[in-house]
Amino acid sequence: MSYVDDVLALVQKKNASEPEFLQAVEEVLNSLRPVIEANEEKFRKEALLERLTEPERQVKFRVPWVDDNGQVQVNVGYRVQFNSAIGPYKGGIRLHPSVNIGIIKFLGFEQIFKNSLTGLPIGGGKGGSDFDPKGKSDREVMAFCQSFMTELCRHIGADTDVPAGDIGTGAREIGYMFGQYKRIRNLYEGVLTGKGLSYGGSLARKEATGYGLLYLTEEMLKCNGHDIKGKTIVLSGAGNVAIYAAEKAAELGAKVVTMSDSNGWIYDAEGIDLNAIKELKEVKRARLSEYKNYRPNAEYHEGRGVFGVKCDIALPCATQNELLLEDAKQLVANGCIAVAEGANMPTTLDATKYLQRNKVLFAPGKAANAGGVATSALEMSQNSERLSWSFEEVDAKLHDIMVNIFHSLDNAAKKYGAEGDYVAGANIAGFEKVVDAMLAQGVV
Numbered sequence: 001m002s003y004v005d006d007v008l009a010l011v012q013k014k015n016a017s018e019p020e021f022l023q024a025v026e027e028v029l030n031s032l033r034p035v036i037e038a039n040e041e042k043f044r045k046e047a048l049l050e051r052l053t054e055p056e057r058q059v060k061f062r063v064p065w066v067d068d069n070g071q072v073q074v075n076v077g078y079r080v081q082f083n084s085a086i087g088p089y090k091g092g093i094r095l096h097p098s099v100n101i102g103i104i105k106f107l108g109f110e111q112i113f114k115n116s117l118t119g120l121p122i123g124g125g126k127g128g129s130d131f132d133p134k135g136k137s138d139r140e141v142m143a144f145c146q147s148f149m150t151e152l153c154r155h156i157g158a159d160t161d162v163p164a165g166d167i168g169t170g171a172r173e174i175g176y177m178f179g180q181y182k183r184i185r186n187l188y189e190g191v192l193t194g195k196g197l198s199y200g201g202s203l204a205r206k207e208a209t210g211y212g213l214l215y216l217t218e219e220m221l222k223c224n225g226h227d228i229k230g231k232t233i234v235l236s237g238a239g240n241v242a243i244y245a246a247e248k249a250a251e252l253g254a255k256v257v258t259m260s261d262s263n264g265w266i267y268d269a270e271g272i273d274l275n276a277i278k279e280l281k282e283v284k285r286a287r288l289s290e291y292k293n294y295r296p297n298a299e300y301h302e303g304r305g306v307f308g309v310k311c312d313i314a315l316p317c318a319t320q321n322e323l324l325l326e327d328a329k330q331l332v333a334n335g336c337i338a339v340a341e342g343a344n345m346p347t348t349l350d351a352t353k354y355l356q357r358n359k360v361l362f363a364p365g366k367a368a369n370a371g372g373v374a375t376s377a378l379e380m381s382q383n384s385e386r387l388s389w390s391f392e393e394v395d396a397k398l399h400d401i402m403v404n405i406f407h408s409l410d411n412a413a414k415k416y417g418a419e420g421d422y423v424a425g426a427n428i429a430g431f432e433k434v435v436d437a438m439l440a441q442g443v444v
């Protein structure tokens, strides 16, 4: 058996109860075959892939807190420090009832390659908890965040591991976590990113993932002979990534006609009213079903369905495995020309293959959504030099980073005879730098 097959079998045996992690490893290792086959003997001797697929460290801890009825609640917290070959561990914290170790490991594994693609010195990590912020009071969220950080603070630091936001973790949660870190460690340092602007946050971090997604999509379209202007976009999610993706899409002259949350989805033929969405989601923390109060002509549907709407471009921006094979078939049948992943691994493996086989341009999340973590790294730079850059300066750097990422995928795919396969391109380009650093640093 080839080295890749041996390691895939080993990873499957060791992590049998972690389907999302296995899915992420399978996608990456399969697309790395040409690079690994060219160095098979050396990589095998170095156990390079065994090291790459085993986190350097993972912690799991109890998070007890008291709810508004005086009842003690207990959640589980995780931090997976996956790979520090090219920089301190960096990656978000997910707060969602579905969180388990397999989800955090898949996200941490993806983060290694994503962070490498940004060209900035950040390693891969991820954390989270099965705590659900939805429906909780501010005091309950604070109680949870303080308890979570009381344990996590001993494992992180500005030069060790720098968490940030992800599903369920936004500015409010980062603020409470930062406050508790500072209090316990007596250190005012850039230990978290996505901070508020009054205490070390970076301008444009809030917008960065969504804006970056559109910068990369625009470049991918341009290099394939298309113009984003005038295109119709279906988008899933209605959180941080989705909102700022929709904002930039509109600025670039495209029309976003759908958004979704975990209850249902909206269709607005005139283009989504983002002021309404921001008020609903960022201020009121309400459900999308209320969108009709702002736009009576829009449609609201329970359940899932955005990918069945006719479009030129689809941007899945909610969660993993939300774009299924049946959705891919519908998109192709409707003439969709491009899919770019704002979320992490939103497209299943069979749906990805179907889209690629049918010549739909496909930008994988580890490239397309890298603008968030790239801007987090810019926030770390600003914290280190104790300066703040202007919105325009950060946004211009973000734009350059996303355009460069697209070209490194494109070039890596071409170099290995897989022109247009941006999944292979992203994995190969991300892998090369990490491997170089791992080999240089010896057996660690």
Ligand code: NDP
Pocket (backbone or CB within 6 Å): 098, 165, 166, 167, 168, 169, 209, 237, 238, 239, 240, 241, 242, 260, 261, 262, 263, 317, 318, 319, 320, 342, 343, 344, 369, 370, 372, 373
């Ligand atoms: P938010 O919590 O701000 O928003 C998530 C959105 O997706 C909400 O509309 C939520 O609906 C919906 N959603 C979440 N989980 C599910 C689910 N299981 N089923 C259906 N809908 C769901 O998160 P973000 O926007 O920050 O993150 C979205 C995606 O982007 C995630 O995959 C994340 O890992 C990825 N990402 C985020 C980055 C960032 O900077 N924030 C950077 C790079 C990637 P509801 O409110 O009803 O739960």
Ligand code: 2IT
Pocket (backbone or CB within 6 Å): 090, 091, 092, 093, 114, 162, 163, 164, 165, 166, 167, 193, 344, 369, 370, 372, 373, 374, 376
């Ligand atoms: O998935 C991701 O890249 C994030 N949630 C952002 C991580 C970060 O450190 O900004």
